[in-house]
Amino acid sequence: MEHPPPSPFICPVIRSKDSGFPDYKVINGYVSYMIDSSCSLHGVSSHQGHRLDPLYWCNNKESEDEPSWCGACQCKESSTTYYFCNECSVSYHKECVDSSPLIKSPLHPKHHLQLFAHRGLAITHYLDCKIISCSYCGSCVGGDRTTLFYYCFICKFSLYPVCARRPSFLNYQKRHEHTLNHFPRKNDLICDVCGVVDSKTLIYVCLQCDFVVHKNCIYLPFVIKIARHDHRLSFTYSHLRVLLSCGVCHQKIEENYGKYYCTKDCNYVVHSKCATRRDVWDGKELEEEPEEEYENLNSFQVIGDGIIQHFSHSHYMKFEKKITGILYYENKRCQACVLPFYGGNVYNCMDSKCDFVLHEACANLPRIIQHIAHPYPFILQVSDTKNCFFCEYCDRFSCGFRYVCCKGDESISIDVRCAVISEPLYHQAHPHPLFLSNELGKHKPCSMCRKNSTRTLNCIECDFCLCFHCATLPYKVKYEHDEHFLTLSYEENASLNWCEVCEKTLDSYKWLYACNECGVAFHIACLLGKCAFYVKPAQNLSFASHKFNIILINGLTRPICEECKSRCQDKLMIQELYDGIWMLVKEKKTATKIYMFWLFKD
Numbered sequence: 001m002e003h004p005p006p007s008p009f010i011c012p013v014i015r016s017k018d019s020g021f022p023d024y025k026v027i028n029g030y031v032s033y034m035i036d037s038s039c040s041l042h043g044v045s046s047h048q049g050h051r052l053d054p055l056y057w058c059n060n061k062e063s064e065d066e067p068s069w070c071g072a073c074q075c076k077e078s079s080t081t082y083y084f085c086n087e088c089s090v091s092y093h094k095e096c097v098d099s100s101p102l103i104k105s106p107l108h109p110k111h112h113l114q115l116f117a118h119r120g121l122a123i124t125h126y127l128d129c130k131i132i133s134c135s136y137c138g139s140c141v142g143g144d145r146t147t148l149f150y151y152c153f154i155c156k157f158s159l160y161p162v163c164a165r166r167p168s169f170l171n172y173q174k175r176h177e178h179t180l181n182h183f184p185r186k187n188d189l190i191c192d193v194c195g196v197v198d199s200k201t202l203i204y205v206c207l208q209c210d211f212v213v214h215k216n217c218i219y220l221p222f223v224i225k226i227a228r229h230d231h232r233l234s235f236t237y238s239h240l241r242v243l244l245s246c247g248v249c250h251q252k253i254e255e256n257y258g259k260y261y262c263t264k265d266c267n268y269v270v271h272s273k274c275a276t277r278r279d280v281w282d283g284k285e286l287e288e289e290p291e292e293e294y295e296n297l298n299s300f301q302v303i304g305d306g307i308i309q310h311f312s313h314s315h316y317m318k319f320e321k322k323i324t325g326i327l328y329y330e331n332k333r334c335q336a337c338v339l340p341f342y343g344g345n346v347y348n349c350m351d352s353k354c355d356f357v358l359h360e361a362c363a364n365l366p367r368i369i370q371h372i373a374h375p376y377p378f379i380l381q382v383s384d385t386k387n388c389f390f391c392e393y394c395d396r397f398s399c400g401f402r403y404v405c406c407k408g409d410e411s412i413s414i415d416v417r418c419a420v421i422s423e424p425l426y427h428q429a430h431p432h433p434l435f436l437s438n439e440l441g442k443h444k445p446c447s448m449c450r451k452n453s454t455r456t457l458n459c460i461e462c463d464f465c466l467c468f469h470c471a472t473l474p475y476k477v478k479y480e481h482d483e484h485f486l487t488l489s490y491e492e493n494a495s496l497n498w499c500e501v502c503e504k505t506l507d508s509y510k511w512l513y514a515c516n517e518c519g520v521a522f523h524i525a526c527l528l529g530k531c532a533f534y535v536k537p538a539q540n541l542s543f544a545s546h547k548f549n550i551i552l553i554n555g556l557t558r559p560i561c562e563e564c565k566s567r568c569q570d571k572l573m574i575q576e577l578y579d580g581i582w583m584l585v586k587e588k589k590t591a592t593k594i595y596m597f598w599l600f601k602d
Contacts (some may be wrong), residue, residue, distance in 0.1 A: 011050035011085045012072040021108035032116040038102050072096035072148045075139050075160040099161040106168035113150035136163035165304030180204035186298040193217040194272040219283040224273040227375045232261035248274035250437045250460045255334040277440050282375040297367045312382040313356050317347040332507045337416050338400040372436050378403035393418040428475045429488050433457045490513040496521035
């Protein structure tokens with residue numbers, strides 16, 4: 001069998017090594033090595049081990065199976081020709097293999113572009129290190145592999161080799177009927193598709209009519225489904241019948257630019273940029289796709305009058321109505337949300353030897369939900385009595401029911417209290433409705449705990465916001481030595497000076513639990529316990545391959561912690577299995593394991 005003649009090109013890895021990296025530049029805080037003409041593109045004889053063979057099966061413009069990943073640039077853009085290195089076992093774009101040290105690109109005609117090799121090495125004294133990204137496709141330059149890219153220092157403009165050879169015009173008649181030409185000058189032009197000014201991205205214009213569009217907006221979908229709304233949304237340029245605000249950021253919708261509107265005609269509109277955020281949209285184009293309907297099974301089957309068979313329990317459960325007065329069982333908790341019972345309707349197990357009980361609301365939890373903070377649906381799972389889990393939204397551990405999503409990039413779990421949060425959220429501690437209106441990736445301090453979070457529920461009338469940790473705190477709780485309910489308080493704190501549990505001074509700028517009738521107040525952590533409030537006494541629990549017990553402290557004497565040597569004042573204690581010995585650990589600062597840190601998170 002005759003093999004094809006060897007390629008006249010050199011493997012990019014060998015080529016970058018042969019250049020010796022005699023010159024380097026710091027770009028956005030990262031070291032990048034200049035590749036010059038000292039290493040020729042040709043000269044295979046000295047590098048027979050890195051033989052480059054053309055991949056004939058994908059060298060077809062019409063091929064649907066052509067690879068889109070290149071070992072030299074890691075660019076998501078596809079090429080019509082690839083080469084495969086037998087030594088590296090990696091495929092490369094022809095444009096990366098055949099990349100000249102200095103070029104003029106149609107996408108940047110004003111200056112030459114210099115070829116660099118990036119190895120991900122950051123200069124530590126640069127505090128503002130920014131990831132380098134391709135100006136055409138938006139892919140980030142970096143990673144463990146050597147990455148080839150072109151760069152202009154004058155304009156701070158970068159392109160992958162495969163993108164640098166793209167033409168300066170585009171034809172996509174679904175977006176616009178005329179040819180779109182690249183506008184090379186940086187200018188504050190408003191994109192007709194998204195209505196935003198962004199000089200950092202490539203701009204294309206129509207020379208026949210007044211149409212301007214960002215490169216990354218040209219291929220935005222036309223029909224989508226987002227996490228914030230029950231129906232599909234369609235793209236439109238049309239004027240609205242009524243003035244509406246965006247359903248995601250809750251800012252004004254500009255009439256003259258593109259937007260997404262509800263196809264069911266329910267007066268719901270979203271900015272193009274907001275609708276296609278990765279935490280809002282699942283990335284699927286649904287144009288000409290049939291509507292997907294999933295069966296949301298009931299959580300229980302009705303057996304008789306007030307008697308149900310819940311999917312999470314093997315015994316029948318009986319409905320018990322709200323009892324007059326205060327019903328308070330500190331040691332008996334709902335199996336789903338793990339909160340104590342302070343009154344209200346419940347479902348109790350009919351087996352006298354079983355203590356399984358659910359709040360009425362928890363018994364009616366849907367089996368599948370679409371959460372406002374995640375583009376994929378969550379499925380309700382029953383808690384494993386031997387395993388705790390970490391809630392991604394409120395940063396707590398819980399032993400209760402969880403909602404799990406296994407789609408997308410990773411599997412995440414959230415507890416049931418975070419799962420039921422929807423828009424608008426009416427919190428008893430604030431007079432205005434709250435919305436999940438954060439800018440993507442932007443931190444904001446919570447008004448209650450003062451900690452920064454990228455996921456907060458915000459008031460659009462004032463600066464008030466709550467992180468999920470604080471938004472899911474119970475508004476009313478009970479203290480064993482007070483006959484009244486305690487409520488989350490802030491405005492009344494000026495007259496409350498000390499905590500009834502720790503007897504330390506209260507911070508008037510922080511939230512607390514207070515009884516308005518008795519004039520007493522408590523730190524949130526002191527009342528609920530420094531140990532996680534959403535766990536219950538249990539034995540032989542496991543998390544991250546570690547074993548521990550959660551034990552209730554209800555004796556006359558307080559046990560001594562093995563770490564800090566002081567007596568514990570909390571209601572619950574963590575008993576960790578260490579070298580075959582069960583040891584009590586209560587202080588967050590003494591916990592050496594990651595899971596211990598989160599269990600003690602205030």
